[in-house]
Amino acid sequence: MDNSTYFATYTLMQPEGSKLHRHVYFSCFLVLYSLILLLNIWLCVVIVLERALHEPMYIFLCNLCINGIFGATGFYPKFLHDLILDTYVIPSYMCALQSFVIYSAVKCEYCTLAVMAYDRNVAICKPLNYHSKMNRFICVMFLVLCWTVPFVTTLIALLLSNRLALCRYHIEKLYCDNWSMVKLSCESTVVNNIYGLLGISFYFCIFTVVMVSYIKLAFACKASMECRKKFWQTCVPHMLSLLNFSVAMLFDTLFNRYGSSNIPESLRHFLALEIIIVPPIFNPLIYGFKLTEVRKRIFKSRFKS
Numbered sequence: 001m002d003n004s005t006y007f008a009t010y011t012l013m014q015p016e017g018s019k020l021h022r023h024v025y026f027s028c029f030l031v032l033y034s035l036i037l038l039l040n041i042w043l044c045v046v047i048v049l050e051r052a053l054h055e056p057m058y059i060f061l062c063n064l065c066i067n068g069i070f071g072a073t074g075f076y077p078k079f080l081h082d083l084i085l086d087t088y089v090i091p092s093y094m095c096a097l098q099s100f101v102i103y104s105a106v107k108c109e110y111c112t113l114a115v116m117a118y119d120r121n122v123a124i125c126k127p128l129n130y131h132s133k134m135n136r137f138i139c140v141m142f143l144v145l146c147w148t149v150p151f152v153t154t155l156i157a158l159l160l161s162n163r164l165a166l167c168r169y170h171i172e173k174l175y176c177d178n179w180s181m182v183k184l185s186c187e188s189t190v191v192n193n194i195y196g197l198l199g200i201s202f203y204f205c206i207f208t209v210v211m212v213s214y215i216k217l218a219f220a221c222k223a224s225m226e227c228r229k230k231f232w233q234t235c236v237p238h239m240l241s242l243l244n245f246s247v248a249m250l251f252d253t254l255f256n257r258y259g260s261s262n263i264p265e266s267l268r269h270f271l272a273l274e275i276i277i278v279p280p281i282f283n284p285l286i287y288g289f290k291l292t293e294v295r296k297r298i299f300k301s302r303f304k305s
Contacts (some may be wrong), residue, residue, distance in 0.1 A: 010184075011170045012088040016266060019086070026083040032277060039284040040057035040065035056134045057123070057234065060116045061287055063143055064241075065135050067112060068280035069103025074098050075175050075276050095176035096162070100154050101175060106275060109151030110203050113242045115142045117210040120235050121217060124227060148224050153199060154178070160192050161185075173272050179256040194299065200253060214239050237286045246283050248275040 015025055047053045047062045078098060082088045090098070122133050157178045167186035182192045214235060221227040255271035 006073055009089050009091050009169070010176065012082070012176070012183075013170075013174055014088050014089060015083075015174065015269065021081045022086055026080060029076060029080055029083065032281070033080070036072045036076075036280040037069060039288070043284045043288055051092065056119050056139050057116065059139060060112055060119060060142070061255050062285055063180045064109065064112050064116075065145060067105050067108045068283060071102055071109070071168045072276065073282045074101030074105065079174060079283040090176060095171075096158055096179065099178045099181065102108060102160055102175065102276065103157075104154040106252075107153060107201055107203070109145055109245055109279060110206060110249075111146040111149060112208050113238065113245065115146060116238050117213055117242070120238060124217060124230055124235075125220060131189060157192075157195060157199070160195055164189065164192075173255075174269065175272070175276075203249070206214075207242065210242060211239075240286050241279070241283055245279050247276075249276055251275065280292075 017020075044065045047058045075098070078090065078094070119134055123130050126133065126304050161178050164182065164185035164187050166184045168184045171180045171184070173180050179196065181191050214222045217235060218231060221231040251271045252275045
């Protein structure tokens with residue numbers, strides 16, 4: 001404990017070749033961030049303005065886009081600031097805030113995808129009871145849970161890590177996250193490990209239940225052409241988003257738990273950034289092009305403008 005202290009700032013990992021290519025990196029990540037904002041805001045505006053899209057499935061899709069903007073904003077502005085100034089330092093309070101925003105957004109995305117899976121299950125298997133089971137009150141409650149559960153669980157994780165004394169101040173990542181801060185500690189992190197494994201197990205169970213429900217739904221839709229068409233139009237985008245996001249979470253978890261200096265730096269950056277870059281761009285694209293009603297209204301709004 002003699003070596004433990006409190007650090008007012010942390011240093012972050014620098015991108016490979018940042019000294020020579022930081023302006024190239026800045027331009028690329030600025031384009032990525034602008035694309036994320038454009039795609040997600042555009043899809044949200046289309047859903048809000050089109051009364052025909054004021055249904056639970058599209059409301060949850062709008063929530064998915066808002067969450068994508070929320071999570072991306074936790075990373076890109078700070079990273080762009082670091083690139084342009086070539087300083088990779090972050091105050092401890094900002095580090096905690098960045099970790100909270102990014103990982104509450106990650107959990108919110110998973111919760112929203114799970115709710116969307118339930119919505120599709122009811123819509124296809126119990127269409128006569130759909131409006132009673134997915135009324136306005138239920139939708140609002142689902143949206144509240146999608147944000148409340150991630151906020152509370154992420155806050156608990158941060159409070160557990162905040163109680164630890166630190167021995168180091170360098171975070172082996174391009175941004176702050178809770179597990180990276182825990183690894184800086186010189187104390188026992190058993191409680192943090194148990195809490196983290198419980199969280200991973202919880203979201204793995206969600207993934208398993210959702211995928212099993214989609215598989216059952218696919219078999220249930222075999223008998224009807226109309227049912228199969230509805231499955232391909234509405235459920236396939238959800239499955240693709242869930243699989244894409246789960247792969248991103250797997251990479252991030254493996255990086256946090258087992259990443260080391262032996263891994264090539266380019267691969268370490270990819271593992272760290274995959275969860276931030278891919279889902280916020282992938283979701284509006286796959287839903288915008290796959291969902292017929294959304295696609296028609298996107299092109300309609302484009303032609304009007």
